[in-house]
Amino acid sequence: MLVRDIDQIPAVPYGQSALKRIVFGESEGAPTFVMRVFDVMKGGASSHHSHDFEHEVLILKGEGVLKGDDGDKPFKEGTALFIAPNERHQLVNTGEDTLRFVCMVPLSGEVSP
Amino acid sequence: MLVRDIDQIPAVPYGQSALKRIVFGESEGAPTFVMRVFDVMKGGASSHHSHDFEHEVLILKGEGVLKGDDGDKPFKEGTALFIAPNERHQLVNTGEDTLRFVCMVPLSGEVSP
Numbered sequence: 553m554l555v556r557d558i559d560q561i562p563a564v565p566y567g568q569s570a571l572k573r574i575v576f577g578e579s580e581g582a583p584t585f586v587m588r589v590f591d592v593m594k595g596g597a598s599s600h601h602s603h604d605f606e607h608e609v610l611i612l613k614g615e616g617v618l619k620g621d622d623g624d625k626p627f628k629e630g631t632a633l634f635i636a637p638n639e640r641h642q643l644v645n646t647g648e649d650t651l652r653f654v655c656m657v658p659l660s661g662e663v664s665p
Numbered sequence: 666m667l668v669r670d671i672d673q674i675p676a677v678p679y680g681q682s683a684l685k686r687i688v689f690g691e692s693e694g695a696p697t698f699v700m701r702v703f704d705v706m707k708g709g710a711s712s713h714h715s716h717d718f719e720h721e722v723l724i725l726k727g728e729g730v731l732k733g734d735d736g737d738k739p740f741k742e743g744t745a746l747f748i749a750p751n752e753r754h755q756l757v758n759t760g761e762d763t764l765r766f767v768c769m770v771p772l773s774g775e776v777s778p
Binding site for chain 2: 553554555556557558559575576580581582583584585587589605606608610612618620622625627630631632633634635636637639641654656658
C-alpha cells in the first residue's frame, strides 16, 4: 500500500498556467490506470486537444468550463466529467481561485519518462 | 462528454454505515476503469477484504485510517491511497464528520448489475 499527500508530490508545468502531479502511475506499479492531479491558476487552462483514450475527472476545488465540440459546459467542486476517447476537450479556469481536479487515464495515456 | 454532479447520483448502501455511488462505469461507456464515490458515516467503515484488482483512492473530506496487514495508516483530505491487487484493506472513519473518498477500480472490479 502507498499513502501520499498530494501536495508533497513534485509538480511539473502543464498547459496554460497549470501544474500536473502524477499521484500513482507506472512508476508506482499501477497496473491499469493513472491518477493525476492538476492545478490550473486563475485565467489558465489545460491543453486543448484530443487523444485515443478517455478521461475521468472530478473537480476538487474551483470552477470553470469544459470546452468541447458541443459547446461549453460549466463545472464546480463536486462535478464529475467523462471525456470519451477522441473527444476534443479543454478545461478552463473561469473562477477567481485556483482550479484543482483529479484526472484519471488508462496506463497507455501516461507513460513515465 | 458527460457532466454529472456527484451528489445527484443515486447511492446504495455499502460496508458498515457507508454509501456508494457509481459515477462513471460500464453503463456510461467507461472503457477501462470505473469512478466510484463513497460516503462513510461517523463510526462506519468500508468492507474489510481483498481482491485481485487495485484501488486508487483520493480522500475528499474527513479523516480515518487505512487498515492493512502492515498496520494502520492515517489519512485525511488530500491523502491518496494505492492498494495493490490482493492487499487486504479497509477504510475506517475515525473522525467526527462524514468521510468522503473517490475510489477507482478497473472495469473488472465493478460490473454493472
